[in-house]
Amino acid sequence: MSGFNLLHLITKSQPVALRSCSLPSGACRTKKTWPVSFPQEELKKRLTPMQYHVTQERGTEGAFTGGFTHKDEGTYACVVCGAQLFSSNTKFDSGSGWPSFFDLVKEESVTVSDDFSHGIHRVETTCSQCGAHLGHLFDDGPRPTGRRYCINSASLAFQPKDGAEGGAASGPASDGKPEL
Incomplete structure (x- = not known):
C-alpha cells in the first residue's frame, strides 16, 4: 500500500491535527533533547x-554528487559530533547515488522516525547523539539484514582504518572547512 493510500485511510477514519513548523510539509517531528548539542552559529x-543544509535542515544532496565513492577500509562517523555510525565492511553499491550500508556499528547509533514529506512514507535516520539528519532507511538491502541505510555523504566523516591522515576525519568538504 502506498504512503498516500495509507495516509488517506488514517485521515478518513480519524481527523489529523496539522501543526505548522519550519520543516517541509509532512516532515514535522517532535522536539527531542539529544545527548550532544552545538550552537547553530558554531x-x-x-x-x-x-x-x-543536510544535517540541520534535513536536506538531501544530489544523487551521485557526494564524496564517498571510495572502497577504503574504515569507519564512517557523524560529521557534526563524531559518533561512529557505519563500518566500511557493511558498505555496498546500491546504485542509488548515495552511500549505502546494510548495518550499523551499534544498533543504538542511529535513531529512526517516520517521515511523510514528499507525499510518501519513509523512515528517516538521525544520529542518536546529536540529532543530525543522515538520510533514510529502506527494507531493500542485501542479506543478512535486508536493510539499506541510504545516507548523504555530507552527513558523514570518514576515519581510515590504517590511521592515514593522522587519524583525522575526512569527508567531501569542498571549501576547505574542517569537518570535525
Whole structure:
C-alpha cells in the first residue's frame, strides 16, 4: 500500500491535527533533547553549507554528487559530533547515488522516525547523539539484514582504518572547512 493510500485511510477514519513548523510539509517531528548539542552559529562556521543544509535542515544532496565513492577500509562517523555510525565492511553499491550500508556499528547509533514529506512514507535516520539528519532507511538491502541505510555523504566523516591522515576525519568538504 502506498504512503498516500495509507495516509488517506488514517485521515478518513480519524481527523489529523496539522501543526505548522519550519520543516517541509509532512516532515514535522517532535522536539527531542539529544545527548550532544552545538550552537547553530558554531555549526554554520564549522560545517560546509551543504553539510549544514543536510544535517540541520534535513536536506538531501544530489544523487551521485557526494564524496564517498571510495572502497577504503574504515569507519564512517557523524560529521557534526563524531559518533561512529557505519563500518566500511557493511558498505555496498546500491546504485542509488548515495552511500549505502546494510548495518550499523551499534544498533543504538542511529535513531529512526517516520517521515511523510514528499507525499510518501519513509523512515528517516538521525544520529542518536546529536540529532543530525543522515538520510533514510529502506527494507531493500542485501542479506543478512535486508536493510539499506541510504545516507548523504555530507552527513558523514570518514576515519581510515590504517590511521592515514593522522587519524583525522575526512569527508567531501569542498571549501576547505574542517569537518570535525
